[in-house]
Amino acid sequence: MTTTTENPQTSREKQVTTGATIWLTGLPSAGKTTIAYELAGRLREEGHLVEVLDGDEIREVLTADLGFTRADRHTNVQRIGFLADLLARNGVKALVPVIAPYADSREAVRKRHGASGAAYLEVHVATPVEVCSERDVKGLYAKQAAGEISGLTGVDDPYEAPASPDLRIESHTQTVQESAAALHALLTERGLA
Numbered sequence: 001m002t003t004t005t006e007n008p009q010t011s012r013e014k015q016v017t018t019g020a021t022i023w024l025t026g027l028p029s030a031g032k033t034t035i036a037y038e039l040a041g042r043l044r045e046e047g048h049l050v051e052v053l054d055g056d057e058i059r060e061v062l063t064a065d066l067g068f069t070r071a072d073r074h075t076n077v078q079r080i081g082f083l084a085d086l087l088a089r090n091g092v093k094a095l096v097p098v099i100a101p102y103a104d105s106r107e108a109v110r111k112r113h114g115a116s117g118a119a120y121l122e123v124h125v126a127t128p129v130e131v132c133s134e135r136d137v138k139g140l141y142a143k144q145a146a147g148e149i150s151g152l153t154g155v156d157d158p159y160e161a162p163a164s165p166d167l168r169i170e171s172h173t174q175t176v177q178e179s180a181a182a183l184h185a186l187l188t189e190r191g192l193a
Contacts, residue, residue: 017049017091020192021084021113022183024097025106025162026125027154028140029132031171031179032097035125038180040095043193048093053080055098056138068151074105081109088118093192101153103160119192123183124165129154131172 022039024032033054040050055076059066063079066072077100084094100106106122113120132154133141144152151157162168167186169179187193 018119018192019049019088019091019093020119020121020187021081021088021094021096021109022121022123022187023084023100023106023109024095024123024125025100025165026127027129027132027159028099028152029135029137030125030127031135031169031176032099032125034176035169035171035179035183036095036097038176039183040093042180042184043093043187046193048193049091050093050095051087053084053087053094053096053098055080055096058083058098068157070102073101074108077102077105077109081112084109085112085116085118088113088120089116093187099153099159101157101159103162106162119190121166121186121190121192122162123167123169123186124162125169125171125179126161127171 024036026032036052036054040052043050058080059076062083063076066076077098080096080098084096087094110120110122136142140149140152141155143149144155153159167183169182171179184193
């Protein structure tokens with residue numbers, strides 16, 4: 001009996017290995033993660049190597065030692081930025097749905113990518129706090145309103161919206177698919193998709 005297996009080199013040739021970091025910043029429950037996973041599916045279908053670096057998942061493992069002070073939030077963003085840059089330099093599209101509330105932290109990540117030569121795009125998922133609190137995916141807004149937690153980004157802790165992101169998505173005025181399509185169009189325009 002003869003079996004044939006696909007040559008690993010042949011299957012690799014089908015993959016697109018132009019790496020980039022796509023950082024989706026915005027308030028809690030803005031839609032960052034949902035858009036990232038929608039885009040990830042589309043990119044994988046096209047043959048791209050993709051990883052979604054979900055901020056909640058990373059906080060459970062990579063940054064579990066950090067709290068929510070300004071310094072800890074900065075360290076969290078820098079660790080994730082390092083990982084995203086590493087992936088991007090190795091041909092992976094790193095989709096990063098992480099709040100990253102401070103402009104200086106995001107700028108440090110952008111500079112890291114600039115120094116390494118990896119592509120970096122900043123996407124602001126600009127959903128108003130009123131809409132986010134209605135969505136309240138994780139129940140954070142309800143807990144904050146009940147006095148169970150404090151330091152909620154955009155409510156009683158600052159969120160510094162990007163002044164000039166590569167793309168601004170208003171997820172409350174369009175579907176997830178439309179948001180992901182707008183981001184895919186940007187990647188195509190920049191030669192990354």
